[in-house]
Amino acid sequence: MGVTGVAAPDVDERLDQRLDARALRPWQTVVWNDPVNLMSYVVYVFRTHFGYSREKATTLMLHVHQDGHAVVAEGAREQMELHARAMHDYGLWATVREVDG
Template sequence: MSFSGTNPFTKTEVATDVLTAEAASWQLIVWNDEVNTFEWVIETLMEVCGHSYEQAEQCSYIIHFKGKYSVKEGMYEDLEPMCNAILERGISATIEELVS
């Protein structure tokens, strides 16, 4: 018996290239200073970044003891208005690319 064509029992692999666009991830850094109170930083993080009281309080302690802390990660376009709002409140903040 002779079969023409492909063997239906043969497994073939098809190589496909998948292109994925990875958006650069950024972090919003808040820096420690000797001017702003814990209460002001906590209130700012709650109002600007949407943190809960507990989360904002923890961030403020880390900022105080470590000198800075990444309070939010995301797309640059999302973090920029938050950074500007924090700066307008007299708190030092920067946006840095997240290094992985």
């Protein structure tokens, strides 16, 4: 018991809470620019895999082309890893990162 008579949280309980909070944080799939794939192909991949509209897929492709990368999806880590693997299967360069915050 603490000085005030209230029990301090168990160390394992605090660790579990931090791990749970981290597991719930979103992750991102990032597609990177490369010198190989045509812009029209990247739009096709985004439309085919993610189901994005032509407008959204084109906007994302332009971010990849002009900025060097674009976040194409955000969510649970496992799902983002699946998206990154799918992008690799299409021949695109993709990585997964945890959202800052």
